Amino acid sequence: MDQQDVSPETLTAQGLGEADPVSGGLAPVINLSTNYEQHPDGSYREGRVYTRADNPTILDTEINPAIAAHRGRVTVAGVAGGWIRVRLEGGCQGCSLAEVTLRQGIEPVLRARLPAMTGLVDVTEHEAGTEPFFSPAKR
Amino acid sequence: VTAPPRVLLLVPASTYRAADFILAAERMRLDLVVASDGALPLGRAVIPARSAEIDASARRILALAGSVDAVVAADTPMLVLAATVAAKLGLPHNPVDAVRAALDKSAQRQCWAAAGVAQPSFRLVPAGDSVRQAAAAVGFPCVVKAVSLSASQGVLRADDPAAAAQAGRRIRQVLDAAERPAAEPLLVEEYLPGPELSIDGVLTAGDLTVTAVFDKPGMPDGPTFEETLLVTPSRLDAGTLAAAVRVAADAARALGLSTGPVHAELRISDRGPAMLELAPRSIGGLCSRALRCPGGASLEEIVLANALGRPVPAAVGPARPTGVFMLPVPRAGVLRAVEGRDRARAVPGVTGLTITIPPGQRVRPLPDGDRYLGFVFAEADTPAGVEHALTAAVARLRVVIQ
Numbered sequence: 303m304d305q306q307d308v309s310p311e312t313l314t315a316q317g318l319g320e321a322d323p324v325s326g327g328l329a330p331v332i333n334l335s336t337n338y339e340q341h342p343d344g345s346y347r348e349g350r351v352y353t354r355a356d357n358p359t360i361l362d363t364e365i366n367p368a369i370a371a372h373r374g375r376v377t378v379a380g381v382a383g384g385w386i387r388v389r390l391e392g393g394c395q396g397c398s399l400a401e402v403t404l405r406q407g408i409e410p411v412l413r414a415r416l417p418a419m420t421g422l423v424d425v426t427e428h429e430a431g432t433e434p435f436f437s438p439a440k441r
Numbered sequence: 442v443t444a445p446p447r448v449l450l451l452v453p454a455s456t457y458r459a460a461d462f463i464l465a466a467e468r469m470r471l472d473l474v475v476a477s478d479g480a481l482p483l484g485r486a487v488i489p490a491r492s493a494e495i496d497a498s499a500r501r502i503l504a505l506a507g508s509v510d511a512v513v514a515a516d517t518p519m520l521v522l523a524a525t526v527a528a529k530l531g532l533p534h535n536p537v538d539a540v541r542a543a544l545d546k547s548a549q550r551q552c553w554a555a556a557g558v559a560q561p562s563f564r565l566v567p568a569g570d571s572v573r574q575a576a577a578a579v580g581f582p583c584v585v586k587a588v589s590l591s592a593s594q595g596v597l598r599a600d601d602p603a604a605a606a607q608a609g610r611r612i613r614q615v616l617d618a619a620e621r622p623a624a625e626p627l628l629v630e631e632y633l634p635g636p637e638l639s640i641d642g643v644l645t646a647g648d649l650t651v652t653a654v655f656d657k658p659g660m661p662d663g664p665t666f667e668e669t670l671l672v673t674p675s676r677l678d679a680g681t682l683a684a685a686v687r688v689a690a691d692a693a694r695a696l697g698l699s700t701g702p703v704h705a706e707l708r709i710s711d712r713g714p715a716m717l718e719l720a721p722r723s724i725g726g727l728c729s730r731a732l733r734c735p736g737g738a739s740l741e742e743i744v745l746a747n748a749l750g751r752p753v754p755a756a757v758g759p760a761r762p763t764g765v766f767m768l769p770v771p772r773a774g775v776l777r778a779v780e781g782r783d784r785a786r787a788v789p790g791v792t793g794l795t796i797t798i799p800p801g802q803r804v805r806p807l808p809d810g811d812r813y814l815g816f817v818f819a820e821a822d823t824p825a826g827v828e829h830a831l832t833a834a835v836a837r838l839r840v841v842i843q
Contacts, residue, residue, distance in 0.1 A: 407483030
């Protein structure tokens with residue numbers, strides 16, 4: 303199946319994980335796996351299942367290790383209509399260059415890996431950041 | 442398919458302005474190349490650029506940026522570098538010397554004096570010379586200020602010779618803390634009573650198109666000069682406003698500025714409009730968020746369009762009266778909280794409130810400080826309604842500093 307045929311939601315969920323709308327927690331990435339179920343006659347039936355456990359995301363493998371150098375971290379707050387809502391934490395929260403990192407650093411990585419992505423939305427409450435890596439200074 | 446215009450944006454690491462310019466470029470579907478002294482943790486797209494190393498940074502940018510259609514500085518520290526790079530690329534730009542003059546209050550005053558631009562009388566005080574004598578020559582009350590700082594940092598009113606001398610010593614302390622050269626002169630200028638306003642606009646081949654005129658109804662009489670309330674459109678009469686715009690345009694021209702944004706501050710004294718300061722950039726802080734130009738464009742979109750040579754519509758301004766209240770730091774200490782935000786946001790007309798200093802950070806009031814606690818935004822049917830909403834919202838805030 304061509305990656306372009308997959309819905310943006312599936313692609314982004316596969317790549318990034320998704321926030322659980324009920325618990326508010328971050329559900330791990332969805333990956334397709336193969337499940338084998340044994341029948342009473344001893345044969346096996348093969349079926350596809352979605353698993354969420356132990357599947358590292360693009361954020362885990364490519365983005366957060368780099369951003370950790372600035373004491374930052376990115377999490378997914380939700381995915382809808384191809385738009386990925388991300389929350390910046392730690393050194394990224396309230397950083398004067400957070401938007402630059404988002405648009406020049408994070409977005410190109412995600413676009414390269416998730417071509418069906420429409421765009422990124424920053425839902426961070428930057429004013430609540432307590433340790434921005436770069437602080438806004440004088441006017 | 443035509444490739445989108447490519448804009449080089451120079452972004453200092455410490456600025457309020459990066460996000461608004463980047464979002465504007467995104468809305469305009471521009472291909473953005475960013476150069477910054479703030480090394481990013483991810484990606485190789487940002488070109489390292491240091492405002493203190495103009496030649497080396499310009500060489501690096503020219504080698505790495507590729508072809509660009511415009512160069513824009515997001516904030517003051519990158520202005521000279523932006524002009525330098527644009528000159529080398531053959532793009533419309535302000536002369537580098539004009540930008541340097543505009544960033545130095547002493548050069549600014551001398552340019553305007555030579556060109557006959559209306560301004561307060563002034564004396565420059567070289568390091569080691571007597572502030573008291575200069576103040577006596579200017580007359581009292583006077584204003585003693587640093588020539589290199591901004592946002593009212595290092596600016597004090599003095600009402601007598603002793604206060605002028607004390608202000609000079611105090612401002613030297615501020616300059617030391619800001620790691621400015623000890624040889625830097627001070628400026629002593631006449632205190633002009635009267636309403637203060639700011640004029641924002643963009644220059645195209647030396648012609649000024651005004652994007653906003655803000656009244657500053659909350660300006661204190663001293664000893665420090667916190668800018669707090671900005672409300673647009675101005676309530677001054679049309680004749681006074683037209684005269685103020687002429688003075689601002691003359692001031693920009695006298696400095697040699699020809700292109701890009703300008704932010705001018707003037708007082709309307711009994712002699713008419715007089716220039717206080719002018720910077721070759723758009724309005725600072727988050728204040729531009731109080732503006733929406735025709736078509737919903739932001740001020741940053743206007744600046745980017747101007748840099749790309751696109752026409753800027755005349756007489757642009759907000760659809761409704763709007764304003765911003767910049768929250769000053771009331772005293773020195775460690776900021777613990779700004780309480781009452783929900784109650785402030787609930788004031789009718791208030792459209793936003795952003796606190797820009799995280800709790801736990803040390804803050805200093807003027808004349809030492811160079812930051813605001815945050816910004817409150819409002820709109821209403823009248824400028825007076827905007828002012829009322831902003832002051833009511835701020836009255837509901839409680840700043841906790843220990």
